[in-house]
Amino acid sequence: MRIIVGLWRWRHNPLRRGTDLVEAWVALTAVLLFALATPAVGWICRNTLDSSLRDTVRVQHEQRHRTTAVVVDRAADQHHTAYDAESLSKRSSGTRVTATWYAVDGSARTGTVSAPLRDPRAGDTFSMWTDRRTDKQVRGPMNATSARVHAVLAGFGATALAVGLVEGARRLIVWRLVQRRYRRLDRAWAAAGPDWGRTGAGS
Template sequence: MRVIAGLWRWRRNPLRRTTDLAEGWATLVAALLLLLAAPAAGWLCGALLDSSLQQTVRVQHEERYPVTAVIAALPKDRRAAGFDGDSPKERSADTRVIATWRAVDGSKHKSAVSAPLSGWRTGDSFRIWTDAHGTQMKPPMDAGTARLHAALAGTGAALAAGLLIEGGRRLFVRRLVLLRHRRLDRAWAEVGPDWGRTGAGS
């Protein structure tokens, strides 16, 4: 609606001011930028981030390996913690256990790790991720998650570009309004003192 109102200032009218025409051009340029530049900025940002994240995904899958960890010992205090509604801390869904595993280079390891969920018993096994030497690592990022992050970043960049364009248009129009007011003040200063005195014989 604002675009239509701005373009309407191009209509032929003897009262049309130069600032009206400038506002019409500013509205047209802003509309074109919103339709073309903002989506392009979002696409470019998303594409660049997706390329970078996909490279990170490939590197992580090359450097991290899934291995089977076997529980060797459980925590000494296995009592379930009572629920405390006043406690600001959330109970963790993981359980720390002592586990053993063999790395892809053949080395054996034994350390405390986080086992998903609870209810484990000695001898149970679960999967963990390690580097080539057996050091535990976080699971590698998957390609789908990388694409989602890139899409969200691209959408954010497009919205930010749109807000920047609209903010620039509003600032330009505000300056035009101030210019109109200054011109009106000057015109009034010239004719104001004699306003209504025509033909009064003064």
């Protein structure tokens, strides 16, 4: 509000330069964008991503089946692979084992899967997710809380990016205005002549 009042009173100031007025309007526009546009960008981004992720969560839960597997033996191939997409650690891994489990239709399945066990032994059980169509092991579906957190963080990120773009544009315009002032000052200095400031110069 103070910026608006000051800008209104400053319109008829005899010391005001054209570039000063432009700079003031740029500052006012930036303030309005900071207050209104940038939060709107974050809100729209957050809601759009939240809706998309909710659909993803729903589809993943429809296409994936949680079952209990029973360890038969360790697998010969012991390379480690990521086990759970919802794990806080990106380096979480499982031990490859031969296990049996039940498919969606109730039939038994046997295969090599990744188990979240440090020292799996025959008879140990663990929970895992499988694809309902192929019955192969897949990562666990995203949960609603994780989807909401991702959407909120994306909203904050979009807001911060919008703020950065507005501030960058404002600084660029102000820099161009300052350069224009310097050029005008140089021309005025050159027009004054080499005797500017001396007593009786120009007489």
